[in-house]
Structures are given as structure tokens and as C-alpha cells.
Amino acid sequence: MTTKPFYVTTAISYPNGAPHIGHAYEMIATDAIARWKRLEGREVYFLTGTDEHGIKMVQTAAAQGVTPRELADRNSAEFRRLAEALNISNDDFIRTTEQRHHQSSQAIWKKMAASNNGDIFQSTYKGWYSVRDEAYFDEDELTDKDGKKFAPSGAEVTWVEEPTYFFRLSAYQQKLLDLYESNPDFIAPKERRNEIISFVKGGLQDLSISRTTFDWGIPVPDAPGHVMYVWVDALTNYITGVGFPDEASELFRKFWPADLHVIGKDIIRFHTVYWPAFLMSAGIAVQHRVFAHGFLTVNGQKMSKSLGNVIDPFELVEEFGVDAARYFFLREVSFGNDGDYSHDKLVLRVNADLANNLGNLAQRSLSMINKNCDAKVPQPGPLTDADQAMIDEVGQAIDAAQKAMDEQLVHEATGAIIAALSSANNYFAGQEPWALKKTDPERMATVLYVTADTVRRLAIPMLAFVPGSAARLLDQLGIEEADRTLSASKEPARLKPMLALPVPQGVFARLERKAE
Numbered sequence: 001m002t003t004k005p006f007y008v009t010t011a012i013s014y015p016n017g018a019p020h021i022g023h024a025y026e027m028i029a030t031d032a033i034a035r036w037k038r039l040e041g042r043e044v045y046f047l048t049g050t051d052e053h054g055i056k057m058v059q060t061a062a063a064q065g066v067t068p069r070e071l072a073d074r075n076s077a078e079f080r081r082l083a084e085a086l087n088i089s090n091d092d093f094i095r096t097t098e099q100r101h102h103q104s105s106q107a108i109w110k111k112m113a114a115s116n117n118g119d120i121f122q123s124t125y126k127g128w129y130s131v132r133d134e135a136y137f138d139e140d141e142l143t144d145k146d147g148k149k150f151a152p153s154g155a156e157v158t159w160v161e162e163p164t165y166f167f168r169l170s171a172y173q174q175k176l177l178d179l180y181e182s183n184p185d186f187i188a189p190k191e192r193r194n195e196i197i198s199f200v201k202g203g204l205q206d207l208s209i210s211r212t213t214f215d216w217g218i219p220v221p222d223a224p225g226h227v228m229y230v231w232v233d234a235l236t237n238y239i240t241g242v243g244f245p246d247e248a249s250e251l252f253r254k255f256w257p258a259d260l261h262v263i264g265k266d267i268i269r270f271h272t273v274y275w276p277a278f279l280m281s282a283g284i285a286v287q288h289r290v291f292a293h294g295f296l297t298v299n300g301q302k303m304s305k306s307l308g309n310v311i312d313p314f315e316l317v318e319e320f321g322v323d324a325a326r327y328f329f330l331r332e333v334s335f336g337n338d339g340d341y342s343h344d345k346l347v348l349r350v351n352a353d354l355a356n357n358l359g360n361l362a363q364r365s366l367s368m369i370n371k372n373c374d375a376k377v378p379q380p381g382p383l384t385d386a387d388q389a390m391i392d393e394v395g396q397a398i399d400a401a402q403k404a405m406d407e408q409l410v411h412e413a414t415g416a417i418i419a420a421l422s423s424a425n426n427y428f429a430g431q432e433p434w435a436l437k438k439t440d441p442e443r444m445a446t447v448l449y450v451t452a453d454t455v456r457r458l459a460i461p462m463l464a465f466v467p468g469s470a471a472r473l474l475d476q477l478g479i480e481e482a483d484r485t486l487s488a489s490k491e492p493a494r495l496k497p498m499l500a501l502p503v504p505q506g507v508f509a510r511l512e513r514k515a516e
């Protein structure tokens, strides 16, 4: 068992509005990864939070007649509440308006300014800016429509011209290519890696990293009138979260460089080009890996306020329960690809996998134990080939899930567990323990034991995905906290014969599709 610490982060969201299911999805997937690592026995630090500066916040606040601070306070609280509603196991929640983050951002700025005879210099920025993306664009990346220009995201761009500080990104082209070469796992999925390599090979321009036309940002050290470009401070959250600028702190030494930044595919350039370049410039170790997940649509359509199809993640949890909501995204969406949400798909998936498969197996085997074995874990006799095949298959499924989780292929991991549960249902049906009750009670005891131990072994990895329900299942099997580890799930027959069990309670209710 490895005890290497593991530091994982989500992107920090703009609190210019309430969270939507895209935000929920990212939290859920990252939480599954964090919980899995804890099951492996690793010490995990998991950071999420809100990205509160920038012109987008200024403009949204103005439109609502509030200050950027009021807007940030209101919505940041909603993101925090979302993490709670989704049972997210984050260790900290960072807000970029916090004092610790101002200090950290100014410290990294100074280090960048001091390196290589100055990676930061003053000049004038003239070019296109997309407020919605908080990003600069070259003319040739834009499309024209009705006399207006649009970024690849579809957001309108505006022309800006102002004296700003620049970061000498052009000096990092080869260093970045060397990084991608020497660390082939730096960018996942693989297609994204290829896109980024060709982007960097195409040449990098110096990046404007301060703004002078508004003041809602972190002041640039010793440069009155300049606030940092929001992405400089946003990316820095990942080191602030582990104690930067105190590089000698226990947290920083233990957890930096981050093992994994989980982000959406729209912000991969910021994380795999700008961020490692900033870190190299500041003389700070570069993160190990960035995984870019896909985008969610709703009933096949892009989510948008004008279409009125934005799904409120709080309502989702309210209607279906937190574990059903979590499970749907973790199983249905292939992690790294785009995915689609619909209420009907959620109901079908959750009923098939959680209620009919896992829930059914647990309830049937535990009820039989309750009625026919004195409510105690039965004592197994000699194993048949069928028993052994079942036991082996569970071990293989857990190994397959582990392999998938090593690469963040969360949907494959859940798939492997559910496939083993299907086999276990077939095993149970095929062995007919209810018939053995009269003909061969000892054999019945063995079948019930093998089944209940299978439920134990497969419920443990499910703790990463449906933590509340899987814990309730393990409670019903009398599994102690210390035995809820992946290594215990890999070992068969750890269920203690003769242990008294509580009356089983159904853990996964079948969902009904509510009328619109």
C-alpha cells in the first residue's frame, strides 16, 4: 500500500451566477477520485473554491446593481453549499478574495518578475478580449458576424488598448515542449495532449498579465493602477491552498506539486501552457497532471439561460437524492468526453444499476440471512467451482476498477463494479439458496456467505462513488471503519462468521419519473 500524499483540485468557479450541473459534475468526479485515493490509503488533500476577480464579475455586478464583492459573497456561498449538498469531501474551500490569496499571488508575481532577468515587463496591450472567457484572442482565432467579432466559445470580443505588464511566455515554448515530452501523462486525455503540443509548436506570444481599466483584482506589487489579469491570480489558488508563499510549511512540502488538476476542456490552455510556464518562471515545481473532462448538455442541447434548460443541481439532489445524482454522472458520462443529462436517463441508470443490481443483491441475501441464519453471518463450508469463480471475478473487477481509476477513467471503474454485481445476481439466482434451505442448509449457508462477502467487497469501492449509500450497506454487514479499504476489498472472506447483523433496510429506492 502506498502512502504517498495526493493533492487534487477542481477548477475554481466564477461566482458570477449560481452553480449549474457542469460545476456539480466537476465536483462529483473530482470527489470520486479523492475518495478513491483515500480508500487506497493515501493521504489526500482536496481543494475547490471560487474565482472572484476580473471584468466579468465587475460587469455582472453592475448589471445587477450590486458591488462585485456582494455578488461574490452571495454566489460563493452557493458553491460552498453545493459542495455540501453533493457530499463533496474537500479539505478546504478557497476564495480568491481572501487575504492569504492576495499574499500568495503577489509573492508569485514577484518571483516571476525577478527570474531570468525579468519575465515580466511593461508594454501596451492592443488586441481582442473576451469577457465571458476572460481571455485574449488573436485576430485569426475570431469569426465575424453582423459586424461583430466572436471568440471560438461564441462569446463576443471587445478591442482593448491599455498599458499593461506582460509575461514573457514566448521564452517558454521549448521548456513546455520538453515538459510534455518528458512527462507524457501531463495532459489527459491523449487527444488533448496532441492539441496542446501543436498549439505550443505553433509559437507562443507574450501574455498581457495586468489590467488598468478597472480595479477589481489583486494589486500588482509596486505598480499603482495595475491589477493582475484574473487568470494569473486564479491559477495561483492551487498553491495558495497548500500554504504558499510559505514553501517551508508542512502542507506545501507534503502536497505540492499537485498530483492532479481536474478541469473542463475549455480551460486546458490556461492549465497546461500558462500555469506551468508561470511556475517554471517562479522556480516552483510544476504540477504532475491535468485531466480535462468534457462538457455536459441537457437533453442534447447546450445549457443556456435563454433556452431555459439550465438544471439546478440543488433540485437534482432534492428530487433524486445525492447518491443517485452522483452515480448518474460517474457512470453515464465517459470521463474526458462530453455527456448529456436527462431526467429519464438518470432514472433508468440509477434503477438498473443501484436499485435492481446492487440494492437487490444486498437486500435478497441479507434478508435470507436475517430469516434463516439467526440474523448472523453464516459459517461457510467448502467452496464449489461456482463459488470460487464468483470470488475470482470480484477480485478481477476491483483490479480493473483500480486500473481505470489510476487514469481517472471513472466511468470504466463504476462499469467494472456494476458488471461484477450483475454476475453476482446471476450467481445468487443460479444457486437458488431458497431451495437449498430445505435440501442442503449447509450449502445454503455457503452461498449466502459468498454473496454477502461479495456485497462487502463491491460496496467498498462504491464508497468513492455513492459514499452515503455504500456506507449504509457496509453498516448492515457489520464492517468496521478500519476494514473499509481497497486492500480489504481485494481480500475475500473477511466477513466474520457468526457476527450478528441488524435487520436489513433497503438502501437504494427505485426512482419514479416525476410528471413534468
Ligand code: ME8
Pocket (backbone or CB within 6 Å): 010, 011, 012, 013, 014, 015, 021, 022, 023, 025, 026, 051, 234, 235, 236, 237, 262, 263, 264, 265, 266, 267, 294, 295, 296, 297, 303
Ligand atoms: O472557467 N459541463 O470558471 P467557470 C461541464 N474560473 N463542465 C463545465 C460546464 C459544462 N456545461 N460549464 C463549465 C472558470 N464547466 C475559471 C476557472 S481555474 C484556475 C479558473 C466547468 O465557472 C469548466 O470547464 O466558468 C471549469 O472547469 C469549471 O466548470 C468552472 O467553470
